[in-house]
Amino acid sequence: MSFLEYAPAPESTALLSLQSEYGLFIDGSFRAGSNPTFSTISPATEKHIATIASASSADVDAAVAAARRAYDSTWSRLSGRDRGKYLFRIARLVQERARELAVAESLDNGKPIKESRDVDVPLVAAWFFYYAGWADKLDHAGLGADPRALGVAAQVIPWNFPLLMLAWKIAPALAAGNTVVLKPAETTPLTALLFAEIVQQAGLPDGVVNIITGAGSTGRDLVNHPDVNKVAFTGSTSVGREIARSLAGTSKKLTLELGGKGANIVFDDAPIDEAVEGIVRGIFFNQGHVCCAGSRLLVQENIHDEVVDRLKARLSTLRVGDPLDKNTDVGAINSAEQLARIRELSDIGEAEGASRWSPACDLPADGFWFAPTIFTNVSTASRIARDEIFGPVLSILSFRTPAEAIAKANNTPYGLSAGIWSSNGSRVLAVADKLRAGVVWANTFNQFDPSSPFGGYKESGYGREGGKQGLAAYLAPAASSRGAVERASGAAEIDSGNVESLALPITNEGSSK
Amino acid sequence: MFLSTTGVLVTIDRLVSPASRATEVLGGELTESSLKSYLNGISGVDAVGLESRAADLGSRSIKTTSKAWALDRIISLIDLTTLEGADTPGKVRSLVAKGLTPDAADPACPRVAAVCVYGDMVPAAVEALGASHGLDEAPGGINVAAVATAFPSGRASLAVKLADTADAVAAGADEIDMVIDRGAFLSGRYGQVFDEIVAVKEACRRSDGSFAHLKVILETGELNTYDNVRRASWLSILAGGDFIKTSTGKVAPAATLPVTLLMLEVVRDWHRLTGEKIGVKPAGGIRTSKDAIKYLVAVAETAGEEWLQPHLFRFGASSLLNDVLMQRQKLASGHYSGADYVTID
Numbered sequence: 026m027s028f029l030e031y032a033p034a035p036e037s038t039a040l041l042s043l044q045s046e047y048g049l050f051i052d053g054s055f056r057a058g059s060n061p062t063f064s065t066i067s068p069a070t071e072k073h074i075a076t077i078a079s080a081s082s083a084d085v086d087a088a089v090a091a092a093r094r095a096y097d098s099t100w101s102r103l104s105g106r107d108r109g110k111y112l113f114r115i116a117r118l119v120q121e122r123a124r125e126l127a128v129a130e131s132l133d134n135g136k137p138i139k140e141s142r143d144v145d146v147p148l149v150a151a152w153f154f155y156y157a158g159w160a161d162k163l164d165h166a167g168l169g170a171d172p173r174a175l176g177v178a179a180q181v182i183p184w185n186f187p188l189l190m191l192a193w194k195i196a197p198a199l200a201a202g203n204t205v206v207l208k209p210a211e212t213t214p215l216t217a218l219l220f221a222e223i224v225q226q227a228g229l230p231d232g233v234v235n236i237i238t239g240a241g242s243t244g245r246d247l248v249n250h251p252d253v254n255k256v257a258f259t260g261s262t263s264v265g266r267e268i269a270r271s272l273a274g275t276s277k278k279l280t281l282e283l284g285g286k287g288a289n290i291v292f293d294d295a296p297i298d299e300a301v302e303g304i305v306r307g308i309f310f311n312q313g314h315v316c317c318a319g320s321r322l323l324v325q326e327n328i329h330d331e332v333v334d335r336l337k338a339r340l341s342t343l344r345v346g347d348p349l350d351k352n353t354d355v356g357a358i359n360s361a362e363q364l365a366r367i368r369e370l371s372d373i374g375e376a377e378g379a380s381r382w383s384p385a386c387d388l389p390a391d392g393f394w395f396a397p398t399i400f401t402n403v404s405t406a407s408r409i410a411r412d413e414i415f416g417p418v419l420s421i422l423s424f425r426t427p428a429e430a431i432a433k434a435n436n437t438p439y440g441l442s443a444g445i446w447s448s449n450g451s452r453v454l455a456v457a458d459k460l461r462a463g464v465v466w467a468n469t470f471n472q473f474d475p476s477s478p479f480g481g482y483k484e485s486g487y488g489r490e491g492g493k494q495g496l497a498a499y500l501a502p503a504a505s506s507r508g509a510v511e512r513a514s515g516a517a518e519i520d521s522g523n524v525e526s527l528a529l530p531i532t533n534e535g536s537s538k
Numbered sequence: 539m540f541l542s543t544t545g546v547l548v549t550i551d552r553l554v555s556p557a558s559r560a561t562e563v564l565g566g567e568l569t570e571s572s573l574k575s576y577l578n579g580i581s582g583v584d585a586v587g588l589e590s591r592a593a594d595l596g597s598r599s600i601k602t603t604s605k606a607w608a609l610d611r612i613i614s615l616i617d618l619t620t621l622e623g624a625d626t627p628g629k630v631r632s633l634v635a636k637g638l639t640p641d642a643a644d645p646a647c648p649r650v651a652a653v654c655v656y657g658d659m660v661p662a663a664v665e666a667l668g669a670s671h672g673l674d675e676a677p678g679g680i681n682v683a684a685v686a687t688a689f690p691s692g693r694a695s696l697a698v699k700l701a702d703t704a705d706a707v708a709a710g711a712d713e714i715d716m717v718i719d720r721g722a723f724l725s726g727r728y729g730q731v732f733d734e735i736v737a738v739k740e741a742c743r744r745s746d747g748s749f750a751h752l753k754v755i756l757e758t759g760e761l762n763t764y765d766n767v768r769r770a771s772w773l774s775i776l777a778g779g780d781f782i783k784t785s786t787g788k789v790a791p792a793a794t795l796p797v798t799l800l801m802l803e804v805v806r807d808w809h810r811l812t813g814e815k816i817g818v819k820p821a822g823g824i825r826t827s828k829d830a831i832k833y834l835v836a837v838a839e840t841a842g843e844e845w846l847q848p849h850l851f852r853f854g855a856s857s858l859l860n861d862v863l864m865q866r867q868k869l870a871s872g873h874y875s876g877a878d879y880v881t882i883d
Contacts, residue, residue: 027843028604028607028608028611028834028838028843028846029838029839029843031598031599031600031601031604032600032601032602032603032604032605033601033602034599034600034601139597143597294581294582295581296581296582296583296584296587297581298581298583298587298588298591298803299583299584299586299587299588299591300584300587302587302590302591303587342839351597351598351599352598352599448581448582448584468584468586468587469586469587
């Protein structure tokens with residue numbers, strides 16, 4: 026056996042005590058769902074993990090009613106400081122149960138344990154800590170003094186970062202004073218249900234967080250529920266479009282974070298080894314199940330062959346396999362359905378004349394697997410350069426000048442992310458300025474931080490999550506504009522008072538110049 | 539950067555004069571300005587990206603059989619070192635004994651690759667090794683490496699540096715660890731650094747025409763930036779170095795994982811360019827098995843597993859050996875022994 030075939034280093038599942046069956050988490054406790062239950066499986070083995078309840082329309086009614094009660098009776102009456110205390114408590118509990126959550130996430134989603142352990146779960150805690158800090162500082166969120174919460178938020182999240190997307194949704198909503206009903210994806214409900222236990226542990230008032238599981242119809246019932254004030258959705262552009270259509274004309278506020286076809290632009294003066302790492306991180310992180318993945322690589326033509334050679338050499342060292350092995354770099358595809366889509370689009374890529382390449386790797390017999398794949402000779406008209414594949418598949422195109430790189434990068438209906446690789450700082454800034462993408466990374470890729478807003482242009486959605494901007498999605502300016510005017514004039518008086526106390530002969534008129 | 543200026547893959551005959559590498563790769567005339575434009579044309583290093591890649595490699599989980607293999611391999615890659623003003627022939631004899639028999643309780647324990655001493659201690663080391671002298675010559679033999687060229691500062695005239703080198707080679711040193719002139723490098727006099735390495739390589743020539751192996755110490759702690767480390771690595775290889783080595787151990791920071799990773803990337807690229815394999819030696823600051831295993835992972839996943847042999851990778855270390863021995867005993871017995879169960883040299 027060679028050294029590089031590292032001996033198995035499986036993360037223990039012993040600390041994970043799952044129940045055989047999970048109900049709907051409504052009004053602070055679990056209850057059975059009215060629709061037939063379904064099974065959540067491990068995509069790496071196709072083995073059953075737990076039986077999950079499915080919410081009917083009546084269950085959705087009950088969840089929204091619980092959230093409304095909690096909003097009216099407790100959560101909207103709490104001070105920001107007290108809401109913050111609960112969020113800090115949740116953040117600490119996430120940290121305490123970090124290993125357990127990481128194992129559950131890798132088991133249910135198929136992502137490598139090193140990613141759930143080092144990226145997902147630490148970011149979940151960071152998101153709660155960050156918004157906990159905001160809860161008593163909403164006056165500074167950019168909406169004027171005393172912004173108010175919206176009410177009940179309906180949140181529907183995808184399967185690619187199950188717990189992290191939950192944190193992105195729940196943390197700002199609660200900090201801003203809303204109550205929530207959240208529906209995790211059908212294939213990855215497990216960590217949301219463990220999170221429900223954390224909510225109980227934290228002693229959060231009943232009904233402030235409700236988690237209902239089910240298929241697409243449950244999500245549809247939830248976002249269309251008449252007593253919901255806010256809808257936040259992360260997922261596919263087609264579903265996002267449907268939600269936007271059904272919400273049109275209602276008073277509900279909407280945030281959509283949809284698909285992407287991110288361009289990763291490598292100039293010939295890029296730090297080449299780090300750029301290759303960044304390309305790998307951009308598209309093979311989380312099996313490419315990342316809405317902001319750098320799935321279109323744009324390489325300057327004069328270094329195209331060298332970059333492809335180096336990329337191939339690097340891909341040959343990627344370790345594909347058991348998500349719970351600590352040395353696994355690329356895990357399992359989340360579902361049979363997604364695997365079929367990746368296969369279909371890759372076959373189309375080949376049929377359209379692109380050259381396909383994958384490193385030699387043994388894929389497990391059971392479960393859903395797809396080897397890391399790169400396509401060269403991809404034309405801009407090819408479907409693999411246009412459609413979001415949402416898998417470990419990279420399309421490589423070339424460009425000759427910065428202007429061409431910008432034009433090609435922007436030539437997509439999406440606009441979520443982009444990356445620029447160059448040692449020339451002024452070029453990076455000039456190009457970033459012209460890219461129509463919500464996030465532009467320079468000499469890095471797929472980096473996330475709670476203080477940084479995230480969201481898309483065009484068909485990648487609207488609204489921002491994260492940072493101060495992420496709060497605006499869950500707040501409205503103070504109800505009474507009179508109050509705001511009074512406060513503003515009060516502030517002016519204090520100002521002039523200060524001026525007088527300095528004994529300077531300045532009138533109000535003079536100071537307003 | 540895989541191709542020479544003529545666009546063909548270059549293969550270099552190592553028996554021709556050392557500077558020929560540079561003329562082959564640079565193609566044509568070798569001047570200060572051609573050297574400078576070649577080195578400045580090498581792509582830059584993104585510090586954040588390099589460090590994050592090193593951290594990724596450091597998070598590999600090496601368990602059970604892989605760990606056992608790694609511990610034995612680490613021992614066989616160690617240049618067991620003593621570089622103190624207080625060194626005596628007695629101390630060197632003790633070091634040699636430790637290198638030959640690292641674990642007194644386990645004859646199956648592998649030997650180290652070399653002992654590394656100051657030039658004047660070479661005769662003592664050669665004598666103490668006796669029939670076990672020579673990694674390639676004697677079965678189970680180990681090499682004698684000598685630091686030279688006014689180690690560690692390198693602040694002496696070229697004549698003194700060459701005499702220092704020739705003296706150690708004549709006394710039987712198999713390997714010479716030279717330092718580059720960091721002052722010349724930092725002030726942009728690449729040609730001077732280059733010429734000095736070429737001259738030292740010539741001074742490594744033995745009477746039978748063979749060469750002592752030349753390890754070129756960059757002293758990365760003084761070069762300060764990763765861009766400098768990459769350029770100095772290329773410069774040292776172009777000038778004929780057989781190994782590139784991070785540090786003297788006398789300057790902090792000494793070896794770090796990101797710096798070593800960067801140097802491994804250079805030797806990997808050199809191999810793709812010329813087919814020739816250059817060694818890498820991190821030295822100083824690697825004290826635990828856990829750290830050393832991270833280096834093995836970086837070597838295997840960057841340059842390739844074939845680099846994990848004494849001719850292509852070394853650890854310059856003194857206290858590392860005993861930690862590895864304790865880990866080795868723990869793996870065999872299931873419990874930790876303690877500092878009293880390994881010998882001090």
